[in-house]
Amino acid sequence: MSDMPKPAAPGGEVDPSLLEILVxxxxxxxxxxxxARGELVSEAAxxxxxxxxxxxxxxxxxxxRLDDPAP
Known part of the structure; x- marks a missing residue:
């Protein structure tokens, strides 16, 4: 088994503390x-x-829009 790092998300990693305050x-x-998609998803919107x-x-x-296919 390899110790290769996991690939980064398409948009890059986001600071977890930032994720806690963003709305x-x-x-x-x-x-x-x-x-996987490098997005922040608002189910409500x-x-x-x-x-x-x-x-x-x-x-x-x-x-x-979540109804649209990903690019």
Whole structure:
């Protein structure tokens, strides 16, 4: 068994303490971190906010609708 590190998420890792305080800018609800897609997901708003270089982009106009396929 190899001790190879796991690949980083597409958008990079996010500081866990940051995840505890971020909320959806539309609904003010909690967010779920989707590590595989590199997104912060707001189930209430049905939006997924991208993470770029470890920085969450919390602009609704940059978010992907959960009904839309991932890029």
């Amino acid at each position: 959806c800018p539309v609904t003010k609800s909690t967010l779920r971190y989707d590590r 049905r939006l997924a906010y991208p993470i770029r270089d470890g920085i969450p982009i919390m602009l609704p106009e940059e978010a992907r």
